[in-house]
Amino acid sequence: xxxxxxxxxxxxxxxxxxxxxxxxxxxxxxxxxxxxxxxxxxxxxxxxxxxxxxxxxxxxxxxxxxxxxxxxxxxxxxxxxxxxxxxxxxxxxxxxxxxxxxxxxxxxxxxxxxxxxxxxxxxxxxxxxx
Amino acid sequence: xxxxxxxxxxxxxxxxxxxxxxxxxxxxxxxxxxxxxxxxxxxxxxxxxxxxxxxxxxxxxxxxxxxxxxxxxxxxxxxxxxxxxxxxxxxxxxxxxxxxxxxxxxxxxxxxxxxxxxxxxxxxxxxxxxxxxxxxxxxxxxxxxxxxxxxxxxxxxxxxxxxxxxxxxxxxxxxxxxxxxxxxxxxxxxxxxxxxxxxxxxxxxxxxxxxxxxxxxxxxxxxxxxxxxxxxxxxxxxxxxxxxxxxxxxxxxxxxxxxxxxxxxxxxxxxxxxxxxxxxxxxxxxxxx
Numbered sequence: 256x257x258x259x260x261x262x263x264x265x266x267x268x269x270x271x272x273x274x275x276x277x278x279x280x281x282x283x284x285x286x287x288x289x290x291x292x293x294x295x296x297x298x299x300x301x302x303x304x305x306x307x308x309x310x311x312x313x314x315x316x317x318x319x320x321x322x323x324x325x326x327x328x329x330x331x332x333x334x335x336x337x338x339x340x341x342x343x344x345x346x347x348x349x350x351x352x353x354x355x356x357x358x359x360x361x362x363x364x365x366x367x368x369x370x371x372x373x374x375x376x377x378x379x380x381x382x383x384x385x
Numbered sequence: 386x387x388x389x390x391x392x393x394x395x396x397x398x399x400x401x402x403x404x405x406x407x408x409x410x411x412x413x414x415x416x417x418x419x420x421x422x423x424x425x426x427x428x429x430x431x432x433x434x435x436x437x438x439x440x441x442x443x444x445x446x447x448x449x450x451x452x453x454x455x456x457x458x459x460x461x462x463x464x465x466x467x468x469x470x471x472x473x474x475x476x477x478x479x480x481x482x483x484x485x486x487x488x489x490x491x492x493x494x495x496x497x498x499x500x501x502x503x504x505x506x507x508x509x510x511x512x513x514x515x516x517x518x519x520x521x522x523x524x525x526x527x528x529x530x531x532x533x534x535x536x537x538x539x540x541x542x543x544x545x546x547x548x549x550x551x552x553x554x555x556x557x558x559x560x561x562x563x564x565x566x567x568x569x570x571x572x573x574x575x576x577x578x579x580x581x582x583x584x585x586x587x588x589x590x591x592x593x594x595x596x597x598x599x600x601x602x603x604x605x606x607x608x609x610x611x612x613x614x615x616x617x618x619x620x621x622x623x624x625x626x627x628x629x630x631x632x633x634x635x636x637x638x639x640x641x642x643x644x645x646x647x648x649x650x651x652x653x654x655x656x657x658x659x660x661x662x663x664x665x666x667x668x669x670x671x672x673x674x
Binding site: 267268271275276278279283286287289290293294297312313314317331332334335337338339341342344345346348349352361363364367368370371374375377378379 | 450611
């Protein structure tokens with residue numbers, strides 16, 4: 256079954272581990288920077304989180320609003336950018352696993368990984384149309 | 386923003402105060418979570434809902450983001466050491482992600498008091514489970530399905546590699562779907578359920594179960610988090626101090642865990658968590674959440 260894989264299991268694990276670690280720190284740093292900007296702009300405002308208004312945005316408008324906000328230097332948008340990058344770490348991990356399984360010539364798991372990625376895409380594009 | 390409709394004076398505080406309290410609370414949550422073995426996200430929800438009077442949906446959103454952060458952060462260490470079984474994780478993630486999406490969609494229609502009570506019960510269950518004695522076992526003959534899925538592997542134990550197999554794949558898969566649903570509905574990592582699926586049902590060595598569960602939590606949480614994002618459950622101002630606080634608290638807790646007696650610590654913090662859970666259930670039943 257194993258016909259000279261290009262990548263060993265341990266290599267794959269090492270790369271994924273490093274990817275996750277850097278991903279978390281980068282996204283959190285961005286969120287922290289956004290947090291500081293937000294705090295310095297809004298520190299005396301009153302906070303009211305007791306009621307919840309449900310939104311129905313789709314992912315594209317969320318992304319668009321976030322990027323526009325970041326361009327304008329809005330703290331909340333920068334925090335959200337950091338959070339979005341954080342979401343990206345497991346997704347990138349899936350993509351990387353896909354590539355790694357492919358180089359290992361493990362086509363069964365290439366298929367399984369694609370299926371999981373597909374489920375997540377489904378979640379992204381279907382989530383708002385409840 | 387509208388004023389709250391509870392019959393209690395609405396809690397009003399400045400952004401700065403809220404953020405500081407949030408950060409300290411999240412730090413404690415991460416600390417308690419890592420010492421009790423449950424993860425910081427779970428303690429954040431009772432903290433936010435019962436003490437800071439934040440709507441449970443925002444709390445779940447913040448907890449979910451924390452789960453992704455702690456999962457990716459700690460998984461990095463375990464994966465490098467080669468204990469995590471990535472094929473096992475990937476295969477079971479089919480179950481957890483489908484479960485998570487169902488849970489997240491369910492969260493939109495479920496009444497919040499129901500979520501609060503369910504959350505409390507799950508918390509108590511997970512807490513008691515973390516105190517249970519784990520039996521050590523290794524499967525010699527894996528089931529045909531396990532072999533077909535290439536699940537048996539090895540893990541390093543000090544100087545040698547220990548080989549292990551697995552069975553009851555369908556049973557483990559179903560439990561994982563439940564774990565995913567709870568994760569999507571309650572904003573927790575469902576680590577306890579994932580470990581039950583792998584350790585008890587699939588008879589996988591404990592170390593591999595916990596590290597693989599940790600590894601999987603990030604993907605599971607992301608599946609429901611994107612839905613939460615679009616429904617507006619992710620409030621940046623709440624998430625930011627929550628995530629940073631939980632991570633720092635968890636790191637502090639982890640460093641203490643190495644030096645202290647894990648059993649006594651777990652017991653002590655499990656008691657605290659059970660008290661928080663009872664409080665949640667109480668508030669949920671009374672309709673205050």
